[in-house]
Amino acid sequence: MSTALPGPTSPPSGHAVEAALRVAEAGGPLDPREAEALLAARGLCDGDPLDRLLRVASAVRDAGLAAAGRPGVVTYSRKVFVPITTLCRDRCHYCTFVDTPLQLARAGRTPFMTEDEVLALTRDGAALECKEALFTLGDRPEARWPEARQWLEAHGFASTLDYVRHLAVLVREETGMLPHLNPGVMTADELADLRPVAASMGMMLETTSRELFERRGAVHFGSPDKDPAVRLQVLEDAGVAVVPFTTGVLLGIGETPADRIESLLAIADVARRHGHVREVIVQNFRAKPRTAMRGEPDLALQEYAAALAVARLLLGPDLRVQAPPNLSATDDDGAELALLLRAGVDDWGGVSPLTPDHVNPERPWPHLADLARWSAKSGFELRERLALQPEHALDAQRWLDPAVAPAVAALAGPDGLAVQGRRPVGLAPRRPAA
Numbered sequence: 560m561s562t563a564l565p566g567p568t569s570p571p572s573g574h575a576v577e578a579a580l581r582v583a584e585a586g587g588p589l590d591p592r593e594a595e596a597l598l599a600a601r602g603l604c605d606g607d608p609l610d611r612l613l614r615v616a617s618a619v620r621d622a623g624l625a626a627a628g629r630p631g632v633v634t635y636s637r638k639v640f641v642p643i644t645t646l647c648r649d650r651c652h653y654c655t656f657v658d659t660p661l662q663l664a665r666a667g668r669t670p671f672m673t674e675d676e677v678l679a680l681t682r683d684g685a686a687l688e689c690k691e692a693l694f695t696l697g698d699r700p701e702a703r704w705p706e707a708r709q710w711l712e713a714h715g716f717a718s719t720l721d722y723v724r725h726l727a728v729l730v731r732e733e734t735g736m737l738p739h740l741n742p743g744v745m746t747a748d749e750l751a752d753l754r755p756v757a758a759s760m761g762m763m764l765e766t767t768s769r770e771l772f773e774r775r776g777a778v779h780f781g782s783p784d785k786d787p788a789v790r791l792q793v794l795e796d797a798g799v800a801v802v803p804f805t806t807g808v809l810l811g812i813g814e815t816p817a818d819r820i821e822s823l824l825a826i827a828d829v830a831r832r833h834g835h836v837r838e839v840i841v842q843n844f845r846a847k848p849r850t851a852m853r854g855e856p857d858l859a860l861q862e863y864a865a866a867l868a869v870a871r872l873l874l875g876p877d878l879r880v881q882a883p884p885n886l887s888a889t890d891d892d893g894a895e896l897a898l899l900l901r902a903g904v905d906d907w908g909g910v911s912p913l914t915p916d917h918v919n920p921e922r923p924w925p926h927l928a929d930l931a932r933w934s935a936k937s938g939f940e941l942r943e944r945l946a947l948q949p950e951h952a953l954d955a956q957r958w959l960d961p962a963v964a965p966a967v968a969a970l971a972g973p974d975g976l977a978v979q980g981r982r983p984v985g986l987a988p989r990r991p992a993a
């Protein structure tokens with residue numbers, strides 16, 4: 560028989576999209592099938608399915624910002640990117656961040672940034688009013704590379720995370736900047752050890768797809784830290800440890816629409832139970848740079864907008880949905896960013912006036928003046944936030960260790976956002992006792 564029934568990979572029918580849109584427009588909760596149908600919404604003309612979806616997503620976002628006391632505000636964090644090591648035990652196929660010890664040696668680089676390098680970089684950042692030090696690095700390189708083990712041992716550190724801890728203390732004490740730690744998988748013990756030295760931490764869930772981890776040749780095959788069960792456990796442990804936490808999904812790495820929904824629902828669930836996740840990154844991976852296009856945004860962009868809008872609906876009004884502004888085209892005077900705002904985005908994440916995005920080095924940051932202007936064109940005021948969301952900053956008793964709370968308080972305004980223009984300062988040098 561040749562009558563093919565719609566399989567799990569068939570695109571949803573126009574009817575399914577329409578039915579799901581009606582549920583969304585009525586403010587009803589979406590079941591996973593309906594959410595998946597909405598991922599296929601397309602068309603940006605008035606009344607087209609995607610246009611209708613974006614309207615609902617905008618309304619949910621607007622209600623959340625109003626409830627948070629900052630209607631019409633889109634935030635960013637002024638940061639310095641500190642790539643402590645590009646050695647990693649994993650082999651994610653999309654990653655251009657990693658190096659091998661041989662590549663490092665040929666480039667005359669050490670396996671880890673030295674204390675002096677980290678301090679020079681963060682001092683420059685502090686002088687430019689950057690308030691976040693983003694520590695992003697390869698996962699547990701000592702488990703794979705003798706060069707990493709030897710360097711750590713020679714410098715007196717038990718592990719990469721032990722060195723991260725040391726550097727986070729140094730940076731906070733010397734510059735007053737707030738560490739955000741993004742070192743990959745952490746155990747419950749490691750989370751507890753690192754909590755007193757960080758304003759916040761993060762780790763992208765990426766995807767819940769087991770297939771992408773287990774199938775030979777798939778993007779996460781051979782990357783033990785990308786086992787979805789392990790990553791879900793980190794999100795859970797971070798909640799139990801009361802750590803302000805950033806996570807998110809990476810789109811376009813071979814996951815199915817159903818995987819996208821499952822991943823977003825897993826994040827929504829852990830965030831609801833613990834309250835530690837208040838910002839969710841929806842990051843678009845595109846293997847090939849899009850051909851430059853004027854006018855009508857192309858389908859890949861519409862697919863991304865639909866995913867952002869569905870993320871907004873599944874995560875609800877109280878979480879910030881973050882899209883990195885450097886991963887969209889900005890040659891068209893911010894038209895793509897305007898579309899992301901229509902899709903329910905309310906946070907641009909970290910933006911640096913000093914360092915490149917080492918994960919996406921070919922994508923420069925927009926100038927902050929441009930980002931502010933483009934946001935304003937969509938009716939949004941761009942405001943600087945700290946490395947953690949205002950709700951966490953304002954409830955320091957619960958969310959911050961006493962060792963790091965004063966550094967946050969020194970940079971936060973009464974609304975929990977950053978005091979714009981304030982320069983972080985380190986601790987005064989200790990005076991000898993009289």
Ligand SMILES: O=c1nc2n(C[C@H](O)[C@H](O)[C@H](O)CO)c3cc(O)ccc3cc-2c(=O)[nH]1
Nearest residue numbers: 693741760761762763805908909916918946
């Ligand atoms: O510049 C970047 N910042 C990244 N950030 C940092 C982000 O830009 C902000 O610093 C945080 O949102 C601060 O709250 C991440 C943070 C995480 O916790 C998890 C993943 C990322 C990913 C990136 C990234 O690819 N590039």
Ligand SMILES: C[C@H]1O[C@@H](n2cnc3c(N)ncnc32)[C@H](O)[C@@H]1O
Nearest residue numbers: 653654655763809842843844918919
């Ligand atoms: C720091 C985070 O950046 C994301 N990441 C890693 N490589 C890429 C890439 N080429 N493009 C976009 N995002 C990427 C992953 O989600 C990782 O967890």
Ligand code: MET
Nearest residue numbers: 656696697698741742743
């Ligand atoms: C450069 S990737 C970001 C940190 C970590 N290696 C991870 O993949 O989660």
Ligand code: SF4
Nearest residue numbers: 647649650651654697
């Ligand atoms: S774990 Fe992070 S650094 Fe390592 S290969 Fe994967 S994305 Fe790159």
